[in-house]
Amino acid sequence: MSDIIETWFDQPLLFTIAERHVRGRLVRLGPTLQTIMGAHNYPPVAEKLLAEALVLTVLLGSTLKDESGQMTLQAQTGGGPIELLVCDYRGGELRGYLKFDAERLAEVGSDPTLFALFGEGFLAITFDQAATAERYQGIVPLEGASIGEAAEHYFEQSEQISSLIKIAARHDPEAGCLAGGLLLQHLPEGEIGRDRLHVRHDNPEWDHARTIAATLKDEELTDPATSLETLAWRLFHEDEVRVEPGVSVSRGCRCSTAYFAGVLAQFPETERADMADENGRIVVDCAFCSRFFPIPLDEIATHNRAE
Structure with missing residues (x-):
C-alpha cells in the first residue's frame, strides 16, 4: 500500500488492486451530509434513506473521469410512501432531495424494505460526460434489501460489471447524521481504469476480493475514528493496494x-x-x-x- 495520507470525511478514497483486477471507492460523509440534512426536517427513516442514496451518488460519481461531468441518481415510486428521491454529483458538488407522504411513511416502521418504501419502483442512474457530450442511462427495478443492492443490479444488467456495494448510515447524538460506503468492481485483466467493461462471472480473483470486502461492518463504515486508508488496509492487507484521494465533496445546490x-x-x-x-x-x-x-x-x- 502506498504512503498513508489519512482520509476521513467528505472525500472519497480511490483504490485499485491490480493483481486481482479490482477497483474500488470508499467514502464517509459527515459535515456535508449534515449540511444537506439541516435544510430539512426529515423523519429518521427518510433521513437514513437519503443518506444512503447520497453516499451511493458519491461512490458512483467519483468514477467519472470528466470532473465537469454529472452523475444523477433517481428513484421513483411504484405506489409506496416515497414519491421521489433525486441526488446528483458534479465535480465534488453533491445535493439530494426526498419527497414523501409523511402519514404513509410513518406506517412502515423503523427498518422498512425497499418495497415498503417504494412499491414496485425503479432506479435510474445517469452519467453525463460534459467533455464528450455522451450520456449513459440505465433503469432497473428497485429490488433487493437496500438501494445499494439495487445499484448492483444496475451494474450487472446495464454495464455487465460485477460489483459489490455496501452502505451504512446512522444518526449520532453528537455528530449528527453519518454515512459511509464501499464500491468494489471487477475489471478484466489489463483493463484497470477503463470504462464500460465486460468481465467473466466465475473469476476466482474477484470472488476472493468480494468475499473479503463483504466482511466490512456497518459500524466500520461510519466510525469517525477510523480513516478510509485503515479500512482499505484491514480488508486487503494481503495485496498491493494503490490508493489516491478523490475530489473533496461539499453541498453543491446550484440555486441562485x-x-x-x-x-x-x-x-x-x-x-x-x-x-x-x-x-x-x-x-x-x-x-x-x-x-x-x-x-x-x-x-x-x-x-x-x-x-
Missing part, C-alpha cells in the same frame, strides 16, 4: 437568484405576470436546499435584456 431569473426569462411575459404575487415577485422554492427566492418581475426583464 440569477439562475432562476435566467430560467424564468425564458417564459413569455404574460406567463411571468400570471406567476407573480401581489408584490410583483415570482417566488421560487428550491426543493434541494429548502430555500425560497423571491424574484421581482423587473429583475427578470433586466436579465432578459442583458441576454
Whole structure:
C-alpha cells in the first residue's frame, strides 16, 4: 500500500488492486451530509434513506473521469410512501432531495424494505460526460434489501460489471447524521481504469476480493475514528493496494437568484405576470436546499435584456 495520507470525511478514497483486477471507492460523509440534512426536517427513516442514496451518488460519481461531468441518481415510486428521491454529483458538488407522504411513511416502521418504501419502483442512474457530450442511462427495478443492492443490479444488467456495494448510515447524538460506503468492481485483466467493461462471472480473483470486502461492518463504515486508508488496509492487507484521494465533496445546490431569473426569462411575459404575487415577485422554492427566492418581475426583464 502506498504512503498513508489519512482520509476521513467528505472525500472519497480511490483504490485499485491490480493483481486481482479490482477497483474500488470508499467514502464517509459527515459535515456535508449534515449540511444537506439541516435544510430539512426529515423523519429518521427518510433521513437514513437519503443518506444512503447520497453516499451511493458519491461512490458512483467519483468514477467519472470528466470532473465537469454529472452523475444523477433517481428513484421513483411504484405506489409506496416515497414519491421521489433525486441526488446528483458534479465535480465534488453533491445535493439530494426526498419527497414523501409523511402519514404513509410513518406506517412502515423503523427498518422498512425497499418495497415498503417504494412499491414496485425503479432506479435510474445517469452519467453525463460534459467533455464528450455522451450520456449513459440505465433503469432497473428497485429490488433487493437496500438501494445499494439495487445499484448492483444496475451494474450487472446495464454495464455487465460485477460489483459489490455496501452502505451504512446512522444518526449520532453528537455528530449528527453519518454515512459511509464501499464500491468494489471487477475489471478484466489489463483493463484497470477503463470504462464500460465486460468481465467473466466465475473469476476466482474477484470472488476472493468480494468475499473479503463483504466482511466490512456497518459500524466500520461510519466510525469517525477510523480513516478510509485503515479500512482499505484491514480488508486487503494481503495485496498491493494503490490508493489516491478523490475530489473533496461539499453541498453543491446550484440555486441562485440569477439562475432562476435566467430560467424564468425564458417564459413569455404574460406567463411571468400570471406567476407573480401581489408584490410583483415570482417566488421560487428550491426543493434541494429548502430555500425560497423571491424574484421581482423587473429583475427578470433586466436579465432578459442583458441576454
